[in-house]
Amino acid sequence: MKILAAAFLAACTLMAIPAIAQQAAPSPSPAAAAPAASASPVPTPSPTPTPTWQGAGFVAASYNSPSTGNVSGPHTAFDFANGGLSRVFDTQSDELMLNAMNYTVTRNGPIGGKLEVTAGSNANVIASYPTLPNNSFDVTQLYVDATSGLFTLQVGKFETLAGAEVIEDPNDVNISRSILFGYAVPFTHTGVRLTFAPSSLFTFIVGANNGWDNLKGNGLGSPTAEVSAAYNGAVISGSVNGYFGTERVSDSAWTTDAAEPTGSRQLIDVVATYHVTPKLTLQGNFDTGSQGNAPILDGAGLPVTSGGGVPITGLATWNGVAGYAEYAFTSSFSAALRAETFNDAEGYRTGYDQQWKETTVTLSYTPPGASMLTFRLEGRADVSNQGVWLTPGGLLTNNLQSVAGQVLIKF
Secondary structure, three states: OHHHHHHHHHHHHHHOOOOOOOOOOOOOOOOOOOOOOOOOOOOOOOOOOOOOEEEEEEEEEEEEEEOOOOOOOOOOOOEOOOOOEOOOOOOOOOOEEEEEEEEEEEEOOOEEEEEEEEEOHHHHHHOOEOOOOOOOEEEEEEEEEEEEOOEEEEEEEEEOOOOOOOOOHHHOOOOOOOHHHHHOOOOEEEEEEEEEOOOOOEEEEEEEEOOOOEOOOOOOOOOEEEEEEEEEOOOEEEEEEEEEEEEEOOOOOOOOHHHOOEEEEEEEEEEEEEEOOOOEEEEEEEEEEEEEEEEOEOOOOOEOEOOOOOEOEEEEEEEEEEEEEEEEOOOOEEEEEEEEEEEEOOOOOOOOOEEEEEEEEEEEEOOOOOOOEEEEEEEEEEEEOOOOEEOOOOOEEOEEEEEEEEEEEEO
């Protein structure tokens, strides 16, 4: 990443000398003989050019309170009983969380790029291996791109194509992230990505990268392939995305590359969006994936063993579907509904062989004249077919409810 950062900054320095072109206003032509009542023609304004450099950012802070009786403590309310987190970003309960302080610098043009940094608790979740956890800082994206005709080439670190939701809080309609966002798809990739856009309606992408949330790669020298096809209609849009490669089975650090178990991983992701009216938008997301050489777990989170008591490894699969509906009552007030189900048949993604469902309702309010400020209020209910959360009395429960509030400041 230090090499990428140096390359990006060097390229940006060379490109930062703007070509200042001043267009002189045309001299008025002699007035032709015309009736006195005729008005002078109004000149057509020139389109505003896209700035070469653009910067934007946001701050997101939230407070999340789970229902009484279904949680084991203020800091473990959203933990599975086996100690793993069940939520993605909203991991703490009954205390204020600074989710993210995010800033992005973008250079537009034939040679451009992007630098995006994130500070806060979100950074601990999205940090790519082998970044040390809990440092609350992440270089979320850092790439240089080159555009020629219908093709654009990106080199560096960039966000995944998979999923209906994204890392940046203001671009999602709910406070909490979906199960699919946290367990079915990756966050970022480091590698190369080639985009072909034959028209404004169609986009095709191929790429090769170091895998899921991985700067270093799998230690075998084999990249993960990325493919995507998207339709970008104004009313209906959608994409089909795929990732295929050999990935590390565990996200834990290893002593040597050769000692870390690996296996074939693949993912198919489908996202479709329908703008029913200017006020109502519907969206759907489907994911199905698999990992080879994975440990197989049962519904209690325990390893499945052979007759001799040896833990079994094999092909682990997961799949899920999520649906979204967002309705804008006014330019200031909107409501969003999300419902989803996730099936983790061999327990590889969540730590349990379970079917996990959740429903979330979120209200958003942006004060008139203050578009940079948004308040959100959310209610969420999760349920599993297994007892995966721990009660204060030490019993397992299969359901969890929570209420959350969030403040977003965009700049």
